[in-house]
Amino acid sequence: MKSFTWTSLFLVLAGGCGQPGRESDPPPPLPVMEEGAPIVGGTTDTGDPSVVALYGQPPGAQSKGGFLCTGTVIAPTVVLTAAHCVSPLEVEAGTQFVVVSGPELFRRGAPQLAVRSVKANPRWNPRKLESGHDQGIVILSQPTSLRALPFIRQSLANSLLGRPLRIVGYGLNDGDAQTGAGTKRQALTTLRSISMNLIRVGDSRRGTCNGDSGGPAFMSIAGVETLVGTTSYGNEDCSDGGYDARVDTD
Numbered sequence: 001m002k003s004f005t006w007t008s009l010f011l012v013l014a015g016g017c018g019q020p021g022r023e024s025d026p027p028p029p030l031p032v033m034e035e036g037a038p039i040v041g042g043t044t045d046t047g048d049p050s051v052v053a054l055y056g057q058p059p060g061a062q063s064k065g066g067f068l069c070t071g072t073v074i075a076p077t078v079v080l081t082a083a084h085c086v087s088p089l090e091v092e093a094g095t096q097f098v099v100v101s102g103p104e105l106f107r108r109g110a111p112q113l114a115v116r117s118v119k120a121n122p123r124w125n126p127r128k129l130e131s132g133h134d135q136g137i138v139i140l141s142q143p144t145s146l147r148a149l150p151f152i153r154q155s156l157a158n159s160l161l162g163r164p165l166r167i168v169g170y171g172l173n174d175g176d177a178q179t180g181a182g183t184k185r186q187a188l189t190t191l192r193s194i195s196m197n198l199i200r201v202g203d204s205r206r207g208t209c210n211g212d213s214g215g216p217a218f219m220s221i222a223g224v225e226t227l228v229g230t231t232s233y234g235n236e237d238c239s240d241g242g243y244d245a246r247v248d249t250d
Contacts, residue, residue, distance in 0.1 A: 042167075042185035042206070046103045050146045051168045051184065051216060052113070053100045054081050054138060058092040068181060070169040070215030071099065072227055074151055076143035077116075081214030082230055082245070086136035087120035099138060101146060105170055105182030114141035121250060132197025134232040134245040136214070149216070151227040152248045156194055165191045165201060165219050169212030169231060181211050191219065192241065197249050199229045202241030208234060209242070217244050 045051075050073040057066040071081035079099055084090045086097070099113040116139045123133040168186045192200040201217050202208060208215065208231045217229035227247055234242025 042169075042187040044103065045168055045184045045186040048168050048184065048186065049101060050149050052079060052146070053105045053170045053182065053184075054079065054085060054097060054214065055100060055105070056085070056091065056095045056097050059094040068105070068170060068211045069213045070171075070211070070231065071138060072151075072214075072216045072230075073144060073146045073148055074227070075148050077140045078148075079138040079140065080151070080216075080227070080230060080247075081136050081138055082232060083120035083124035083134045083136040084126060084232075085214050086118035086138065087124065087126070089120075089126050097138065099140065103184045105184075113144055115139070116141040123250070129233055129243070130195075130198065132195075132232070132245045133250060135230050135247070135250055149227055150224060152221065154248065156199070156228060156246060156248045158194060160191055160219060160221075161194060163191055163219060165189055165217050165228075166225070167201060167206075167208055167212070167215065167217050167231070169208060169215035171209050171211030189241070194246075197246050198232070198243045199246055200241060201229065201231075201244050206241075208244075 052071050052073065054069040054071045055066060056069070069081050069085035071079040074080045097115040097118055099115060100110050101113065102110045104110060118136060118138050120136040121133045124135070125131055166186060166188050168184065170182055170184055187202070187206040189202040189206040192203070199217070212231045215231045216227045217231070218225045219228050220226070229244025229246060232243050232245045234240070
């Protein structure tokens with residue numbers, strides 16, 4: 001049986017992320033401490049301004065490192081991400097978060113949004129991956145001008161199986177060299193399966209991986225691109241797509 005892993009990404013810090021809430025420079029490109037690949041088969045995404053990076057720094061981050069996830073603005077003060085990116089069951093107490101927008105997390109002057117608080121879906125259980133509910137929310141200190149993107153509110157129909165699905169995230173660019181984290185990428189793939197609380201997304205050619213946790217899976221529903229899943233987990237080598245938590249069940 002293949003082993004599975006969260007698709008968040010741990011980074012060794014080369015410098016601080018700046019004071020949350022201020023315009024400051026994110027850290028320079030960092031060595032990656034976890035195996036992974038990018039949005040597999042993806043291309044650089046210079047659009048999707050409302051898909052953002054979530055960067056967390058535990059206490060003493062200069063020595064312990066920080067971690068990277070992806071999120072989506074769904075309300076003026078709310079970013080949707082993965083539960084395992086913000087839950088106290090996985091994240092050290094006192095971790096400071098900042099949201100960074102733009103195509104490059106580590107670009108000088110990349111806009112930062114201050115975070116007031118984070119909350120994980122209370123139904124999520126890190127010991128039961130197949131149960132889904134891997135969503136968390138990031139509450140911003142101030143409303144953002146980034147557009148709130150629509151998310152699915154009705155039940156995900158089985159008729160959508162096999163239909164095109166677009167994934168976006170800030171994961172690694174080269175899993176072997178462990179480089180390229182922090183660049184926003186996208187890929188067009190398909191919806192492979194629907195279970196009670198999860199959807200299966202992608203394949204060996206295109207899929208999600210480390211750093212993409214919490215990132216969106218978009219589908220066209222009634223002619224509107226709609227968020228239907230948040231990246232949750234996949235096999236360790238990111239070789240066969242992954243699983244997203246269904247947004248409609250929560």
